[in-house]
Amino acid sequence: MRMRHKPWALPEMQQDNKFFETPRELKGKWQAEFGNDRPIDLEIGCGRGDFVTALAKRDPMRNVVAMDLKNEVLVYALRKVNEATLDNVRILSMKAEELDEVFAQGEISNIFINFANPWPKAGQNKRRLTHTRFLSLYRLIIGEGSTIQFKTDDEGLYEASLEYFPEAGYEIFYHTDDLPPEHPGNIQTEYETKFRDFGMPIYRIDAKAASITVERLKELLEFKEKSKQREGRPIWRNYSSDELL
Numbered sequence: 001m002r003m004r005h006k007p008w009a010l011p012e013m014q015q016d017n018k019f020f021e022t023p024r025e026l027k028g029k030w031q032a033e034f035g036n037d038r039p040i041d042l043e044i045g046c047g048r049g050d051f052v053t054a055l056a057k058r059d060p061m062r063n064v065v066a067m068d069l070k071n072e073v074l075v076y077a078l079r080k081v082n083e084a085t086l087d088n089v090r091i092l093s094m095k096a097e098e099l100d101e102v103f104a105q106g107e108i109s110n111i112f113i114n115f116a117n118p119w120p121k122a123g124q125n126k127r128r129l130t131h132t133r134f135l136s137l138y139r140l141i142i143g144e145g146s147t148i149q150f151k152t153d154d155e156g157l158y159e160a161s162l163e164y165f166p167e168a169g170y171e172i173f174y175h176t177d178d179l180p181p182e183h184p185g186n187i188q189t190e191y192e193t194k195f196r197d198f199g200m201p202i203y204r205i206d207a208k209a210a211s212i213t214v215e216r217l218k219e220l221l222e223f224k225e226k227s228k229q230r231e232g233r234p235i236w237r238n239y240s241s242d243e244l245l
């Protein structure tokens with residue numbers, strides 16, 4: 001379904017100091033932004049914010065950054081965060097493709113990806129937020145041992161992601177093709193509620209960042225490297241082997 005453009009969404013969010021647009025200036029400075037040294041978790045493609053609001057309420061001793069590329073949904077996420085008077089959340093309007101420009105390595109503890117677009121056509125698979133090339137990019141902002149929790153309603157995306165995670169240097173420690181709603185700690189998202197109402201199964205993968213060699217990561221991130229080189233900013237400049245092993 002096509003989303004209606006909401007010209008008021010961006011101006012409304014720009015009034016709020018919890019909201020940022022691709023804030024490259026905060027790279028390496030997120031603890032200062034939150035004013036504490038607590039761990040920072042990240043939700044990618046947060047939509048209307050049910051998940052981030054519940055997560056931040058449940059874990060007040062952690063910080064959460066939630067991002068999406070559509071201001072039309074982010075505006076509702078920001079309203080929910082404010083209604084719940086949460087000061088441990090920041091909302092970002094940006095593309096997942098640019099996450100390494102906004103967060104330094106190890107700055108993010110855990111990542112959540114909920115009901116990402118399945119991009120089923122072969123030519124579009126690379127746009128999946130759990131595609132090997134995205135998982136490799138996330139490796140640049142988390143540390144070894146960080147986790148990614150991924151949920152989907154799409155069997156094809158789930159099956160493919162079971163291969164993408166190990167390919168990108170992650171170890172899967174839990175997966176299911178039928179997540180019960182009462183699974184310990186499960187937080188239901190807007191899309192999850194809709195799919196459960198239709199009686200559809202929910203798939204989930206939990207994976208941990210294992211060690212990966214710089215060479216392998218370079219190989220996986222070739223797509224990003226090429227576009228950065230075109231802009232004159234090679235991304236490997238700042239990474240040593242030790243940091244990524």
Ligand SMILES: C[S@@+](CC[C@H](N)C(=O)[O-])C[C@H]1O[C@@H](n2cnc3c(N)ncnc32)[C@H](O)[C@@H]1O
Nearest residue numbers: 045046047068069070095096114115189190191
């Ligand atoms: C199907 S919705 C799911 C929303 C929410 N996570 C939920 O479970 O209810 C997928 C969301 O991912 C966002 N998205 C898709 N590709 C993205 C990208 N490359 N970067 C950031 N957000 C993206 C979309 O704008 C959309 O809001």
